[in-house]
């Protein structure tokens with residue numbers, strides 16, 4: 474089942490058509506989405522509009538969302554200020570807000586992801602150490618708040634098998650699209666092979682995996698939404714879009730509780746450096762970088 478309680482505004486995907494889990498199976502975009510999106514469709518007040526122009530080739534996961542009515546292909550006028558379209562082959566989310574046009578896409582192959590992959594500090598960087606990859610490269614990870622997949626990609630590029638669980642279908646769609654592109658690029662194919670995308674509320678996903686008696690992840694990583702993350706204009710833009718789509722739901726507390734009951738070895742929570750711990754729950758220890766703190770709960 475997919476949780477969409479945090480949706481602030483439904484989206485529109487417009488189509489201008491002219492013409493193992495690490496715990497199950499790597500590279501697959503888990504078809505939980507197939508059933509999940511069925512549960513999701515009625516919960517969206519309106520489907521997400523998507524524009525697909527001639528020459529755009531949606532990957533299978535996007536086709537499924539279109540088939541199931543979660544995404545609605547628009548051939549003519551868009552009726553929302555927030556919609557999806559392909560820009561340079563990448564599924565891109567557009568938001569018109571207060572006279573400003575914001576666009577966000579997920580890219581694991583070029584740009585910042587490539588730079589961080591090449592020069593990010595390897596297993597010595599705080600995120601990798603927080604998740605234990607400096608000592609346990611074999612650990613499996615569930616990123617239960619996948620968002621734009623940036624943290625997950627770093628962890629996968631350092632060798633972790635990682636499941637990305639994202640509740641919002643537009644964000645999931647962009648993750649699936651980016652993962653597809655990464656899987657056909659020679660430099661990132663092996664990394665993409667370690668990543669699995671799931672469209673679900675993570676609490677439902679964890680409960681489902683437990684119900685199916687699957688092997689649980691060694692590490693569960695949480696990066697819940699929080700207000701102040703003002704650094705560069707780019708991050709601000711991404712955060713504006715994320716905040717438009719999803720807001721604090723109050724489910725973070727329950728997610729942390731469930732994660733602590735589930736992970737084999739540790740739960741890692743990303744926080745702003747000066748913020749209180751999630752649930753005011755003292756962690757075993759923390760690792761900090763310039764603006765960020767990772768609270769590590771050893772289970």
Ligand SMILES: C[S@@+](CC[C@H](N)C(=O)[O-])C[C@H]1O[C@@H](n2cnc3c(N)ncnc32)[C@H](O)[C@@H]1O
Pocket residue numbers: 617618619620621622623624625638639640641644673674675676696697698699715719724728
């Ligand atoms: C701050 S963003 C995460 C950013 C991510 N770490 C990255 O590197 O791009 C938080 C994301 O968690 C998702 N989220 C929050 N609660 C969730 C839940 N219970 N299940 C699945 N996704 C959830 C939100 O939809 C949002 O996209």
